[in-house]
Amino acid sequence: MSALIICEDIWKIYRVGDVEVQALRGLNLAIRQGEFIAIMGSSGSGKSTLMNILGCLDQPTKGQYRLNGIDVGHLPPDRLAEIRNQQIGFVFQSFNLIPRTSALENAQLPLFYRGLSLKEQRFLASAALQRVGLGGREHHSPTQLSGGQQQRVAIARALVTSPSLLLADEPTGNLDTQSSQEIMEILEELNREGITVILVTHEADIAAYASREIVIKDGQILSDRMTKGRSQVVEA
Amino acid sequence: MPTFVWLTVMTALRVLGRNRLRAGLTLLGIVIGVGAVIAMVSIGEGAKQAVQKQIATMGTNVIMVWPAATSVGGVRGAQGGAVTLTVADAVDLKKKIPLLSDTAWMKRDILQVVNGHRNGNSPVNGVSPSYLSIRDWTFSKGGSFTQADMDSAALVALLGQSVVDELFDPGEEPLGAIIRIRNVPLRVIGVLSPKGQSTYGQDQDDVVFIPFTTAERKVFGTPFLGSVGGLYAATDQAEDMPEAVELIREVMRSRHRLQTDQPDDFTIRTQVELGKVQEDTSQTLTVMLMAIASVSLLVGGIGIMNILLVSVTERTREIGVRMAVGAKRAHILIQFLIEAMTLSVVGGCIGILLGVLSARLTTVIAGWPTIISGDTVATAFGFSIAVGLFFGLYPANKAARLNPIDALRYE
Numbered sequence: 254m255s256a257l258i259i260c261e262d263i264w265k266i267y268r269v270g271d272v273e274v275q276a277l278r279g280l281n282l283a284i285r286q287g288e289f290i291a292i293m294g295s296s297g298s299g300k301s302t303l304m305n306i307l308g309c310l311d312q313p314t315k316g317q318y319r320l321n322g323i324d325v326g327h328l329p330p331d332r333l334a335e336i337r338n339q340q341i342g343f344v345f346q347s348f349n350l351i352p353r354t355s356a357l358e359n360a361q362l363p364l365f366y367r368g369l370s371l372k373e374q375r376f377l378a379s380a381a382l383q384r385v386g387l388g389g390r391e392h393h394s395p396t397q398l399s400g401g402q403q404q405r406v407a408i409a410r411a412l413v414t415s416p417s418l419l420l421a422d423e424p425t426g427n428l429d430t431q432s433s434q435e436i437m438e439i440l441e442e443l444n445r446e447g448i449t450v451i452l453v454t455h456e457a458d459i460a461a462y463a464s465r466e467i468v469i470k471d472g473q474i475l476s477d478r479m480t481k482g483r484s485q486v487v488e489a
Numbered sequence: 490m491p492t493f494v495w496l497t498v499m500t501a502l503r504v505l506g507r508n509r510l511r512a513g514l515t516l517l518g519i520v521i522g523v524g525a526v527i528a529m530v531s532i533g534e535g536a537k538q539a540v541q542k543q544i545a546t547m548g549t550n551v552i553m554v555w556p557a558a559t560s561v562g563g564v565r566g567a568q569g570g571a572v573t574l575t576v577a578d579a580v581d582l583k584k585k586i587p588l589l590s591d592t593a594w595m596k597r598d599i600l601q602v603v604n605g606h607r608n609g610n611s612p613v614n615g616v617s618p619s620y621l622s623i624r625d626w627t628f629s630k631g632g633s634f635t636q637a638d639m640d641s642a643a644l645v646a647l648l649g650q651s652v653v654d655e656l657f658d659p660g661e662e663p664l665g666a667i668i669r670i671r672n673v674p675l676r677v678i679g680v681l682s683p684k685g686q687s688t689y690g691q692d693q694d695d696v697v698f699i700p701f702t703t704a705e706r707k708v709f710g711t712p713f714l715g716s717v718g719g720l721y722a723a724t725d726q727a728e729d730m731p732e733a734v735e736l737i738r739e740v741m742r743s744r745h746r747l748q749t750d751q752p753d754d755f756t757i758r759t760q761v762e763l764g765k766v767q768e769d770t771s772q773t774l775t776v777m778l779m780a781i782a783s784v785s786l787l788v789g790g791i792g793i794m795n796i797l798l799v800s801v802t803e804r805t806r807e808i809g810v811r812m813a814v815g816a817k818r819a820h821i822l823i824q825f826l827i828e829a830m831t832l833s834v835v836g837g838c839i840g841i842l843l844g845v846l847s848a849r850l851t852t853v854i855a856g857w858p859t860i861i862s863g864d865t866v867a868t869a870f871g872f873s874i875a876v877g878l879f880f881g882l883y884p885a886n887k888a889a890r891l892n893p894i895d896a897l898r899y900e
């Protein structure tokens with residue numbers, strides 16, 4: 254099993270005026286291909302900061318982050334965009350769908366930036382929507398969908414490029430229990446198919462879907478343990 | 490890339506369609522700017538062409554020689570001036586300057602023209618037969634007089650259309666009729682095709698032509714035979730004109746025995762120079778138009794920039810999402826540039842339509858000639874694209890430089 258993610262002594266320091274906020278303080282982390290990880294920790298502990306770095310949306314102030322063997326810490330913005338487009342899928346707490354744009358077009362977005370033909374974009378995006386159980390809702394706009402459905406569109410958008418890594422920062426934070434379970438079942442299935450899933454959550458029953466639980470406190474890893482999970486980690 | 494551009498244009502149109510009122514108000518500047526330019530250029534071009542047509546009615550490649558101190562429009566005043574030009578000058582010019590295809594001479598007076606109980610005052614021109622061909626007069630009825638008529642000082646006349654209209658009843662045949670000028674009976678042998686107004690607003694068709702000899706011996710009663718009001722010469726080729734003008738000046742100066750320090754006692758004009766006055770006027774008009782165009786396009790451009798800045802701010806999160814899923818800076822830049830250009834092009838097209846419409850209306854209502862050239866429309870279109878590009882650049886660049894996380898967090 255290969256290491257997908259290697260973080261070595263990652264620091265993230267924000268400067269707001271004269272105040273220095275150390276959001277991550279010398280964090281070390283290794284994640285293998287195919288893992289299902291839940292990151293937990295109190296508010297302000299640095300979970301989102303870590304996710305942003307893992308997702309190549311942000312870069313560490315200090316330390317080295319390797320994704321698939323590439324040191325992404327010092328890549329130019331356009332190269333990072335390429336990596337996000339090809340290897341990473343994001344699911345946000347607030348869905349972040351493009352308003353007044355159909356589910357299909359939202360799911361097409363990453364392929365659009367990949368430069369695929371419209372036909373290919375539509376074909377792959379509608380397959381992704383099928384997969385999250387939204388077949389037939391292609392032409393609904395976000396306002397015409399429930400929160401759970403919107404999050405499923407967001408998942409479809411994340412998986413349409415067949416990424417190796419799916420990052421979900423509190424994906425169920427805005428959803429009721431029923432919808433949360435549905436979303437988690439989808440993530441679980443994607444993981445079973447080989448996608449590495451990292452999710453941030455505050456809820457134990459959501460974290461229970463994962464096979465490894467990492468707790469962060471003050472920008473450092475407090476505990477990192479394998480849990481039984483609801484399913485077995487697929488050996489790749 | 491083509492798929493990307495095409496889809497981006499579709500997205501841009503949809504975004505604009507969503508905020509129709511806002512887009513419409515933004516477009517207003519461009520619409521008015523482009524519309525005004527199209528309308529005014531069409532009117533200006535129309536006027537210019539009308540003037541050029543009028544200048545062409547003077548005949549092609551014509552060189553005019555008048556006694557000195559006679560203004561451009563003052564042919565009529567020539568008979569009061571010093572007698573400095575003669576038939577002999579004209580004949581000699583033709584003989585000495587092979588470049589000249591022909592020369593002609595004329596003498597003019599305003600006299601009462603009578604047909605039966607009807608009469609009116611018209612310019613009566615005594616001319617050599619060559620005058621009519623040099624000045625491009627053609628006939629709607631009958632024909633010109635001949636060299637024989639000239640030699641015998643025949644009592645014949647050619648009438649302009651306005652004179653015919655004034656002296657003859659509708660349906661009355663002017664050809665063969667006998668008119669009287671200073672009680673000299675003259676037989677009408679030709680009616681001239683109308684030329685319309687001159688550049689100075691004179692009715693060129695209010696004119697009577699009689700043989701020069703008839704004029705000086707029988708009608709005008711000139712004390713000094715052979716004096717003329719003006720000389721005319723023509724060249725076959727337009728490019729020979731400047732050389733011909735210089736040769737005429739030399740011959741005239743030597744014929745008039747002028748010392749090198751003496752000024753010319755004659756004035757030489759070509760219709761090219763007459764046209765220049767008009768060109769200067771239209772140049773002024775063009776400069777004014779450019780000023781109006783620049784100001785309205787500037788205002789329109791600033792409008793576009795403003796609305797785009799608002800749009801970038803409103804859609805910061807969307808930009809963040811796009812970046813998160815893999816949009817590069819160039820993608821975001823192009824997206825907003827295309828939105829800007831879509832705005833300006835839509836505005837430009839509406840402006841072009843409006844401009845063409847108002848030009849047409851001007852023709853229909855005011856009767857002014859207008860010309861809508863493809864060049865004008867293409868230029869206006871090009872300018873609207875350029876305005877969108879130029880004023881879209883700043884907001885688009887601002888969007889492209891956003892940091893993905895800050896954009897995603899934006900509330």
Ligand SMILES: Nc1ncnc2c1ncn2[C@@H]1O[C@H](COP(=O)(O)OP(=O)(O)OP(=O)(O)O)[C@@H](O)[C@H]1O
Pocket residue numbers: 267268269274275276294295296297298299300301302303
């Ligand atoms: N852009 C920023 N500028 C300054 N400080 C920041 C910025 N982003 C995060 N921080 C700080 O870094 C620390 C970690 O923030 P982070 O968002 O990672 O917390 P979190 O674990 O995701 O919390 P929550 O569970 O509430 O989402 C916090 O103290 C926060 O105030």
Ligand SMILES: [Mg+2]
Pocket residue numbers: 300301302422
């Ligand atoms: Mg967070």
